[in-house]
Amino acid sequence: MKKVSxxxxxxxxxxxxxxxxxxxxxDIEPGEFFALLGPSGSGKSTLLRLxxxxxxxxxxxxxxxxxxVSAKAPWERNVGMVFQSYALWPHLTVWDNVAFGLVxxxxxxxxxxxxxxxxxxxxxxxxxxxRRPNQLSGGQQQRVALARTIVxxxxxxxxxxxxxxxxxxxxxxxxxxxxxxxxxxxxxTIFVTHDQEEAMTTADRMAVLDKGVVQQVGAPAALYxxxxxxxxxxxxxxxxxxxxxxxxxxxxxxxxxxxxxGELAFPLAGGAPEGERLLVSxxxxxxxxxxxxxxxxxxxxxxxxxxxxxxxxxxxxxYRVRVGSHSLAVDQAHYAGLRxxxxxxxxxxxxxxxxxxxxxx
Amino acid sequence: xxxVQPGVWLAGALVLxxxxxxxxxxxxxxxxxxxxEADGTPTLGHFSAFFSxxxxxxxxxxxxxxxxxxxxxxALIAVPLAYxxxxxxxxxxxxxxxxxxxxxxMPPFVGAVAMQLIFGRxxxxxxxxxxxxxxxxxxxxxxxxxxxxxxxxxxxxILMNLTVALRNIDGAMEEAAMSLxxxxxxxxxxxxxxxxxxxxxxxxxxxxxxxxxxxxTPLVLGQTNLLAPQAYLRITQVGLEDPMGYVTSVIMIVFxxxxxxxxxxxxxxxxxxxxxxGGGSIQRRVLSTGGSIMAYAWIFIVLAIVLSPHLGVLLLSxxxxxxxxxxPDAYTLAHYATVFQDSSGMIRNTLLYCxxxxxxxxxxxVTIAYLILRTRLPARQWLDWxxxxxxxxxxxxxxxxxxxxxxxxxxxxxxVLLTSTWVMIMLAYAVRRLPYALRSCIAxxxxxxxxxxxxxxxxxxxxxxxxxxxxxxxxxxxxxxxxVTSFITAAVELSATILLTSAESQAPMSYGIYLYMQxxxxxxxxxxxxxxxIGVVAIGTYFSHVVVERTHSRFQPAAKGSEA
Numbered sequence: 001m002k003k004v005s006x007x008x009x010x011x012x013x014x015x016x017x018x019x020x021x022x023x024x025x026x027d028i029e030p031g032e033f034f035a036l037l038g039p040s041g042s043g044k045s046t047l048l049r050l051x052x053x054x055x056x057x058x059x060x061x062x063x064x065x066x067x068x069v070s071a072k073a074p075w076e077r078n079v080g081m082v083f084q085s086y087a088l089w090p091h092l093t094v095w096d097n098v099a100f101g102l103v104x105x106x107x108x109x110x111x112x113x114x115x116x117x118x119x120x121x122x123x124x125x126x127x128x129x130x131r132r133p134n135q136l137s138g139g140q141q142q143r144v145a146l147a148r149t150i151v152x153x154x155x156x157x158x159x160x161x162x163x164x165x166x167x168x169x170x171x172x173x174x175x176x177x178x179x180x181x182x183x184x185x186x187x188x189t190i191f192v193t194h195d196q197e198e199a200m201t202t203a204d205r206m207a208v209l210d211k212g213v214v215q216q217v218g219a220p221a222a223l224y225x226x227x228x229x230x231x232x233x234x235x236x237x238x239x240x241x242x243x244x245x246x247x248x249x250x251x252x253x254x255x256x257x258x259x260x261x262g263e264l265a266f267p268l269a270g271g272a273p274e275g276e277r278l279l280v281s282x283x284x285x286x287x288x289x290x291x292x293x294x295x296x297x298x299x300x301x302x303x304x305x306x307x308x309x310x311x312x313x314x315x316x317x318x319y320r321v322r323v324g325s326h327s328l329a330v331d332q333a334h335y336a337g338l339r340x341x342x343x344x345x346x347x348x349x350x351x352x353x354x355x356x357x358x359x360x361x
Numbered sequence: 362x363x364x365v366q367p368g369v370w371l372a373g374a375l376v377l378x379x380x381x382x383x384x385x386x387x388x389x390x391x392x393x394x395x396x397x398e399a400d401g402t403p404t405l406g407h408f409s410a411f412f413s414x415x416x417x418x419x420x421x422x423x424x425x426x427x428x429x430x431x432x433x434x435x436a437l438i439a440v441p442l443a444y445x446x447x448x449x450x451x452x453x454x455x456x457x458x459x460x461x462x463x464x465x466x467m468p469p470f471v472g473a474v475a476m477q478l479i480f481g482r483x484x485x486x487x488x489x490x491x492x493x494x495x496x497x498x499x500x501x502x503x504x505x506x507x508x509x510x511x512x513x514x515x516x517x518x519i520l521m522n523l524t525v526a527l528r529n530i531d532g533a534m535e536e537a538a539m540s541l542x543x544x545x546x547x548x549x550x551x552x553x554x555x556x557x558x559x560x561x562x563x564x565x566x567x568x569x570x571x572x573x574x575x576x577x578t579p580l581v582l583g584q585t586n587l588l589a590p591q592a593y594l595r596i597t598q599v600g601l602e603d604p605m606g607y608v609t610s611v612i613m614i615v616f617x618x619x620x621x622x623x624x625x626x627x628x629x630x631x632x633x634x635x636x637x638x639g640g641g642s643i644q645r646r647v648l649s650t651g652g653s654i655m656a657y658a659w660i661f662i663v664l665a666i667v668l669s670p671h672l673g674v675l676l677l678s679x680x681x682x683x684x685x686x687x688x689p690d691a692y693t694l695a696h697y698a699t700v701f702q703d704s705s706g707m708i709r710n711t712l713l714y715c716x717x718x719x720x721x722x723x724x725x726x727v728t729i730a731y732l733i734l735r736t737r738l739p740a741r742q743w744l745d746w747x748x749x750x751x752x753x754x755x756x757x758x759x760x761x762x763x764x765x766x767x768x769x770x771x772x773x774x775x776x777v778l779l780t781s782t783w784v785m786i787m788l789a790y791a792v793r794r795l796p797y798a799l800r801s802c803i804a805x806x807x808x809x810x811x812x813x814x815x816x817x818x819x820x821x822x823x824x825x826x827x828x829x830x831x832x833x834x835x836x837x838x839x840x841x842x843x844x845v846t847s848f849i850t851a852a853v854e855l856s857a858t859i860l861l862t863s864a865e866s867q868a869p870m871s872y873g874i875y876l877y878m879q880x881x882x883x884x885x886x887x888x889x890x891x892x893x894x895i896g897v898v899a900i901g902t903y904f905s906h907v908v909v910e911r912t913h914s915r916f917q918p919a920a921k922g923s924e925a
Contacts, residue, residue: 054536074539081540087533091555100551101541152541 003030003186004065004155006051011060013046013212020046021057022212028190033182035191035203039235043212048158048192052081064155075104080154084161086145088133094120094144095129101152119151122181139170146178150185157182157189163198175202196236200224208232230359233281240287240328242280243361254358256280260324264301266353277361284329288350289319289341300350307345321349368824369736372728373744379725380747384792387762388614388754394765395607407604411612417591417605421612424588427507428573432519432565434512438663439519439564443557445656447527450645453660460660461517461524463667466898467674468853468871469514470577471891474878475673476510477501477582478683485687506582511572513666518571519564526560527553527643535643553643559628566624570617574755576856577871581878588613592757593860601764610758617753671895677888684881696885704873704890711852711869711897714783718790719847722798723840725791727833730802735811745803749796756856759789763861783867786858790851797850798843805839806832838908845905849898870894 006028013021020043028034036044049055051062053074061068069077088097095116102112120126123143133141142162149157162178163171179202182189193199199206200220207217208231216228220236227233230241244256247263254272255265258280272278288300296302308327309320317340319330330349332338341347398404411417442461446454479485480500487497500509530553538552576589585594588609595606648656678696680689729748732741751759763785770779779785809832817827833840855871862872870890877887 052536052540054539073544074536075542075544077540079540081537083533083537085531085533087531087537089534089538089552089556091558100538100543104542104547148537148541 004188005030006156007063009061011057013057020212024214031186031188033189033204035199035206037193037199037206038209042209044192044209045160048160052079052158053077078154079156080149081158082145082149082162086141088141088144090133093130098148098151115151119147123147138166139174142174157187159191161192230279238284238329239281242326244278244280246276261303266356272358273360279359279361281357281359282351282355284331286352286355287330289330289332290348292346292348300352303349305347305349307341307343307347310343365738369738373732373738376728376744383788384751387766390766391607391610391758391762395611407608411608420586420588420591423586424573427504428569430508431511431572432568435516435519435568438516443520443523446524449648451648453657456660460664460667461520464514465517466902467895469510470581470855471874472670473510473578473581475670475677479669479673488687507579507584510578515568515571518567522560522564523557526557530556530643532643562624562627566620569620573616576757589757596761610761613755614758621753674888674891677884678892696889699886700889707868707870707873714787714790714869715848715851717787718851719844721791722795722847723844726798726802726843729799730806734806748799751792752796756793760857760860781863786861789857789861790854794847794851797846801839801843805836809835841908842905845901849901852897
């Protein structure tokens with residue numbers, strides 16, 4: 001099957017006075033598993049429905065395989081969509097649900113039988129072909145919805161929060177199944193989710209949306225390691241943010257005055273945004289935590305603090321440590337025999353400069 | 362059985378006794394009589410006799426035709442209206458809602474006479490058509506008239522049920538089909554219609570049963586060759602001993618039950634209320650100018666037809682003379698004077714019978730609801746089924762059952778025959794309207810969480826006092842709505858009334874209207890009485906609507922919270 005690309009060029013959409021999408025530009029590669037990640041109201045579902053043809057942009061173009069489809073109705077686009085609610089028709093059997101699109105395409109009966117059988121085999125539901133959707137479990141319904149969509153061999157597969165109606169264990173299993181099926185078919189797939197774990201574990205690349213604007217596009221690890229702004233930093237994983245004022249910029253070094261903490265100096269490896277005010281950002285697990293009077297490793301930037309909260313999560317312990325006027329999240333990997341810090345203990349937090357990203361405030 | 366208190370047994374026994382005495386035994390007696398010879402030996406001879414009489418056979422097929430065709434025409438009116446409301450974004454939706462209520466506030470037999478004056482052979486429409494174009498439309502001729510009157514009276518049942526069903530369709534159901542290449546008519550037939558079908562079937566089967574059982578409309582229109590009028594004529598003219606009346610009754614009940622069972626069978630496992638989280642209703646579209654014009658045209662045609670009996674009755678009630686002219690020749694208030702002079706007794710009777718019947722209904726309704734939902738009384742579900750089964754019993758059949766079962770029974774200590782008293786009319790109303798009050802009470806009690814009662818009991822209130830101080834006050838809205846529904850529907854009941862009224866002094870309004878309408882001279886006062894009856898029903902309907910809305914809003918905040 002030919003793999004196709006999907007592109008959005010300067011797409012804008014408003015519902016009345018509400019601006020839902022603002023100048024969205026995306027290039028989704030042929031065969032890519034692409035995630036649209038964002039909080040509710042970020043416009044991610046609207047964007048997906050726009051690619052499917054259920055919403056119409058006010059300006060800009062949507063290209064599938066290089067062809068502008070903006071003027072095409074949903075049934076002319078050859079785009080398959082799996083709905084959040086699955087939208088399986090309760091009056092039809094599993095078989096008839098899956099055969100629906102082929103009947104619409106006036107495929108001959110023998111071919112329909114062969115293709116529906118094959119796709120039900122693929123999702124492991126051939127034995128359930130004569131059941132009604134409401135006689136299936138949530139995971140099975142999800143597979144029928146997928147089968148119904150891929151049987152028409154769409155150019156692009158769109159998934160709208162496909163796993164949100166499943167319980168946690170099933171979600172992990174279905175996630176892997178979905179990815180395996182996508183890889184086998186090599187189908188360009190766009191996946192909408194508000195769950196960053198879901199996006200990071202499955203997507204080749206992802207776009208983070210907020211308030212109708214694409215904030216950043218990239219591979220999951222790239223977005224995690226190098227978020228471009230405070231929103232992406234906070235939405236993809238957990239991030240500590242310290243507001244700071246620039247004291248001095250030198251060639252390879254920047255000195256910052258962090259409110260309520262004092263002066264900190266960092267090497268300028270990855271560069272720093274312009275401006276007087278910056279945000280110092282770092283992940284909870286990139287901090288070392290030690291007793292206040294312990295010997296200090298000079299490669300780290302050290303800050304004194306007090307433990308306020310301690311939560312034991314198994315793999316690690318998450319502390320909330322008060323540093324000046326800020327409360328920082330600190331994760332310490334756990335192993336048997338490790339001594340934990342008590343609430344109220346005075347500690348030192350060591351920050352490794354290479355793990356620090358400076359963001360525009 | 363353990364855990365069932367004596368009081369519960371007593372309440373259950375009283376309800377059961379009522380249902381047995383005034384529903385099960387009378388109807389059972391009708392069945393029994395239809396299947397035995399005069400000496401008591403079992404026979405099927407009455408049935409073969411029935412079908413060997415061409416008159417009866419014709420009545421049977423006429424009834425079937427009228428009921429089916431009424432449902433078909435009601436569907437033709439209702440389906441486009443329901444589709445407009447759900448699919449399109451336009452102001453006419455409010456008009457359609459109004460359309461859905463207007464016909465129901467007037468019993469069809471009241472409108473029938475007015476319909477004849479407007480659509481009949483020498484009615485307004487045909488006089489005008491003849492004057493202007495030289496042809497006439499035989500709309501009211503023969504059975505066609507019955508079908509026409511019934512269809513415009515009962516289409517709201519389909520409209521309301523179908524609208525709800527269509528509204529509950531998850532919009533994604535439609536979008537999924539669209540993205541698979543389906544649109545236009547195919548989209549409607551393959552997805553929207555099947556998903557709305559349960560609502561349609563529920564409404565259409567109701568129309569079928571109502572029309573099949575209706576006695577008043579064919580009688581007023583002079584169409585006696587249908588089952589209900591035949592049963593009535595047999596009993597009143599040939600006598601209570603004539604087996605044909607009973608055979609007819611049995612056939613009517615069987616058809617009602619079969620129609621209801623069929624619709625229940627079709628609907629089983631098809632709760633297509635598919636809106637779920639993440640999904641809205643089906644897409645609303647903006648109508649094109651051409652589409653708007655067509656939609657409004659249809660709505661106004663239906664509105665005009667639906668309003669014509671109301672208008673006709675109103676005109677008739679003020680008309681001095683109205684024949685062979687499009688509109689009355691002169692107007693008068695004399696008919697209202699006549700009505701208030703001669704028929705104030707009828708108005709009082711209606712208020713008395715219907716008030717008592719509705720009172721009995723809510724008492725039984727609350728009791729049964731409580732027994733089903735809150736006690737472990739064995740076989741309690743049967744009380745619900747029995748009470749609801751009265752929906753399938755035509756009024757005329759229930760009346761025949763009463764007359765037969767209580768034949769010769771006198772009031773204790775007197776020579777007065779039980780069947781000659783108004784108590785029988787009142788009881789027939791109570792039994793026939795019990796299902797409405799019962800549904801209302803069950804719905805109301807379901808909204809009262811058990812923990813509210815447990816809280817009262819843990820604070821020291823006994824069962825009876827908990828029911829009085831907590832349960833009933835919380836159910837008040839539902840009880841009131843049930844009372845009003847029972848009351849207003851009983852006020853326009855004719856089929857049982859007509860047979861059970863033995864003296865003019867005990868006649869209620871519905872009987873009075875029917876009696877007046879028998880003669881040309883009586884049409885004016887009959888219409889005036891009809892206007893009063895419509896007024897009573899309209900006020901009652903509005904009142905119960907307000908009560909239900911208020912109760913809903915009172916319970917809403919507590920029920921919410923899970924909405925994300």
